[in-house]
Amino acid sequence: MRIECVEIQNFRKLKSCRIEFSEKQTVFVGANNSGKTSAMDALMAFLKRRKDLSTTDFTLSNWKTINKIAADWIGSQKPDELNLSAESWRPHMPSIDIWLDVEDRAIHYVSNIIPTLDWSGGRLGVRLIFEPKSVQELYKAFKTAFDAAQETAKSQGNGIALKLWPQSMREFLNKKLYDYFSVRAYILDPAKAADKQPQNLPANSEPLEGDPFKGLFKIDIIAAQRGFSDPHAAEANADNDRRLSAQLRKYFEKHLNPSELPDTNDLNALEAIEIARTAFDARLKESFRASISELESLNYPGFSDPKIQISSRVNPLEGLDHDAAVQFNVIRDECNPDDISLCLPEKYNGLGYQNLISMIFNLIRFRDEWMRVGKAGKRSEATEEFIEPLHIVLIEEPEAHLHAQVQQVFIKKAYDVLRNHSELGEKTQFTTQLIISTHSSHIAHEIDFVSLRYFKRIPAIATNPVPCAEVVNLSNTFGNQSDTAKFAARYLKTTHCDLFFADAAILVEGPAERMLVPHFIRSKFPELDRSYISLLEIGGSHAHRLRFLIETLGLLTLVITDLDSIEKDSTGKVPPKKGKEYRTGNDTIKSWVPEKTGLDDVLAVQYGDKVKNGYIRVAYQYEIEVDYFGKLTIAIPYTFEDALVLSNINLFRGKTSATGLIKKMAEAVSKANSDEACQAMFEALGTNSKKAEMALELLFSTEPSELEPPKYIKEGLEWLEIQLTSKQKEYILKNEDSGEEHD
Numbered sequence: 001m002r003i004e005c006v007e008i009q010n011f012r013k014l015k016s017c018r019i020e021f022s023e024k025q026t027v028f029v030g031a032n033n034s035g036k037t038s039a040m041d042a043l044m045a046f047l048k049r050r051k052d053l054s055t056t057d058f059t060l061s062n063w064k065t066i067n068k069i070a071a072d073w074i075g076s077q078k079p080d081e082l083n084l085s086a087e088s089w090r091p092h093m094p095s096i097d098i099w100l101d102v103e104d105r106a107i108h109y110v111s112n113i114i115p116t117l118d119w120s121g122g123r124l125g126v127r128l129i130f131e132p133k134s135v136q137e138l139y140k141a142f143k144t145a146f147d148a149a150q151e152t153a154k155s156q157g158n159g160i161a162l163k164l165w166p167q168s169m170r171e172f173l174n175k176k177l178y179d180y181f182s183v184r185a186y187i188l189d190p191a192k193a194a195d196k197q198p199q200n201l202p203a204n205s206e207p208l209e210g211d212p213f214k215g216l217f218k219i220d221i222i223a224a225q226r227g228f229s230d231p232h233a234a235e236a237n238a239d240n241d242r243r244l245s246a247q248l249r250k251y252f253e254k255h256l257n258p259s260e261l262p263d264t265n266d267l268n269a270l271e272a273i274e275i276a277r278t279a280f281d282a283r284l285k286e287s288f289r290a291s292i293s294e295l296e297s298l299n300y301p302g303f304s305d306p307k308i309q310i311s312s313r314v315n316p317l318e319g320l321d322h323d324a325a326v327q328f329n330v331i332r333d334e335c336n337p338d339d340i341s342l343c344l345p346e347k348y349n350g351l352g353y354q355n356l357i358s359m360i361f362n363l364i365r366f367r368d369e370w371m372r373v374g375k376a377g378k379r380s381e382a383t384e385e386f387i388e389p390l391h392i393v394l395i396e397e398p399e400a401h402l403h404a405q406v407q408q409v410f411i412k413k414a415y416d417v418l419r420n421h422s423e424l425g426e427k428t429q430f431t432t433q434l435i436i437s438t439h440s441s442h443i444a445h446e447i448d449f450v451s452l453r454y455f456k457r458i459p460a461i462a463t464n465p466v467p468c469a470e471v472v473n474l475s476n477t478f479g480n481q482s483d484t485a486k487f488a489a490r491y492l493k494t495t496h497c498d499l500f501f502a503d504a505a506i507l508v509e510g511p512a513e514r515m516l517v518p519h520f521i522r523s524k525f526p527e528l529d530r531s532y533i534s535l536l537e538i539g540g541s542h543a544h545r546l547r548f549l550i551e552t553l554g555l556l557t558l559v560i561t562d563l564d565s566i567e568k569d570s571t572g573k574v575p576p577k578k579g580k581e582y583r584t585g586n587d588t589i590k591s592w593v594p595e596k597t598g599l600d601d602v603l604a605v606q607y608g609d610k611v612k613n614g615y616i617r618v619a620y621q622y623e624i625e626v627d628y629f630g631k632l633t634i635a636i637p638y639t640f641e642d643a644l645v646l647s648n649i650n651l652f653r654g655k656t657s658a659t660g661l662i663k664k665m666a667e668a669v670s671k672a673n674s675d676e677a678c679q680a681m682f683e684a685l686g687t688n689s690k691k692a693e694m695a696l697e698l699l700f701s702t703e704p705s706e707l708e709p710p711k712y713i714k715e716g717l718e719w720l721e722i723q724l725t726s727k728q729k730e731y732i733l734k735n736e737d738s739g740e741e742h743d
Contacts, residue, residue: 002101141180508561517713594618628673647708
């Protein structure tokens with residue numbers, strides 16, 4: 001048994017999204033504010049913390065409709081004709097559909113959620129929806145409160161317009177939510193599970209009694225530590241104390257405490273505790289004899305008063321409740337391994353490793369609680385509870401606990417730890433599903449594409465007044481393109497996968513662009529500088545290989561590449577010129593954007609035709625007007641470096657004392673005319689040209705404001721800045737009378 005997928009509706013920005021789960025571990029990735037945390041909170045709230053739902057968890061745009069329902073209640077002159085059905089509320093209520101894949105042998109676990117007697121295994125679905133317990137009762141309570149507020153406001157005689165609670169249903173539910181709302185469960189139709197949209201519940205559907213997943217799931221959570229910003233921080237911190245000593249105390253109490261449900265294995269420990277207690281009591285009696293005798297000299301206790309006795313209690317659990325309960329041996333003396341003088345308390349170990357050890361021990365504790373290890377098994381025998389067939393572990397942003405160096409260690413080991421038990425491992429009777437949300441490229445780096453779920457942010461538009469999220473299953477990204485998939489996976493392994501967390505991506509040709517494009521952004525494009533942009537050096541011959549991934553992600557992308565002009569019938573490189581039947585050798589230009597091969601056709605492409613799908617743009621060299629010794633002339637740069645020189649001619653002419661490629665460029669732009677200059681630069685940029693050294697020297701010797709970006713790069717960055725600004729539009733409010741839209 002496993003969770004196949006979930007469908008979340010009307011929960012914060014997750015208006016409607018489907019998340020498919022991998023069999024073992026699923027990792028949520030995506031840019032900041034894309035919906036990862038909302039998805040994790042929805043899973044936590046509906047599956048475990050059902051009292052954590054609040055009015056802020058409703059999709060914001062839905063409140064307009066909900067408030068209108070309440071306003072119609074108040075304004076109606078015919079209360080008997082009002083629609084007080086649950087069906088009118090359900091399309092706007094937070095909900096989650098859980099779709100299970102259940103084997104025939106596990107039917108006895110799911111007998112309470114089987115839809116028909118014909119069902120014989122496969123998909124089963126349950127919708128958990130946060131809805132009114134009784135719409136009629138909600139109507140009566142709201143109308144009573146609203147009318148009372150209006151009457152009170154009218155009685156105010158000083159002319160001040162009072163707005164008393166409640167003015168709207170939102171205000172009413174801010175205070176009274178759990179009086180009138182609860183999470184209810186409904187059985188879904190497996191035949192409609194493959195539909196693109198979540199299915200509608202039949203009219204007059206009856207909710208299930210109790211928790212439909214009781215006995216099916218064991219759910220454990222490691223929440224992110226957000227401190228003051230997290231409304232559940234106190235609960236999370238109490239539940240997930242990172243100190244190993246705290247974890248050991250919890251584990252000892254649940255699984256090892258010899259004082260609880262003792263068996264023959266505990267006899268030696270209990271005998272030792274009793275001997276220690278008896279000896280300590282004798283010592284206490286002797287030590288306090290004088291003090292108690294002094295009290296007795298005051299005629300207390302008297303003949304009828306109880307006699308003072310002193311008795312100790314040895315609690316093994318309290319023996320772990322101190323700062324030095326866990327020690328780390330820093331010397332590792334093999335001759336004296338137990339020498340406490342060579343140890344330091346837990347708090348002196350590195351914070352990153354403290355957290356790693358603590359989180360791994362948390363997983364051990366979760367697993368052993370599930371498998372009823374030790375005393376936990378005896379307690380379950382007493383209650384006749386059986387082991388749940390599915391263990392779901394939710395870990396929110398583990399990087400909040402772990403240093404970068406240990407994040408990769410954690411993700412490599414986490415699932416194996418959860419399966420490290422004689423009844424688990426590769427056996428299939430019990431299933432473990434690990435679900436992680438992360439913003440760490442170090443964690444994404446260690447995960448196969450098949451386990452990644454990318455949250456794509458959909459900005460606010462006229463038909464969608466709040467930003468939403470769509471979830472992309474990256475296991476389906478490349479289809480049958482095995483070579484492309486292999487390249488993308490290997491390439492992203494070398495770049496730490498920050499592509500999955502960026503607001504936008506810039507793909508550049510070589511090391512010079514990789515160093516200087518960020519320089520242009522910092523000095524010329526402040527809005528871009530405030531955004532999280534992933535800059536990848538990939539080259540024009542390979543950028544198109546990321547096409548499937550970028551288009552699947554819907555990631556805003558600028559590809560900065562070169563013309564790579566070649567001869568008509570060969571691959572020989574030539575300076576770009578029109579009317580020569582030259583071609584482009586750049587695979588990105590040929591096969592992606594703008595999908596043209598002839599150099600004349602490539603140069604003739606207009607500004608708007610360099611954009612594909614609205615979010616991918618290519619920027620390459622084209623004809624520019626150059627002031628060459630006071631004469632305006634047309635030039636076509638061959639690559640980034642000569643385009644940079646032609647955009648900063650006077651700057652390079654002044655670098656007469658430079659060396660290397662900069663010197664060659666300075667000499668080239670001192671030629672008699674621009675044609676000679678372009679030819680000289682083309683030759684200088686031939687084999688063994690040290691382009692990276694040129695970029696480094698420019699960064700060292702040039703002020704940021706002095707260096708102008710080439711025109712084609714400037715246009716590309718301007719386009720990207722405009723697109724990012726539009727993408728970050730948060731809300732659209734519509735004026736009902738005029739139809740105008742406002743940010």
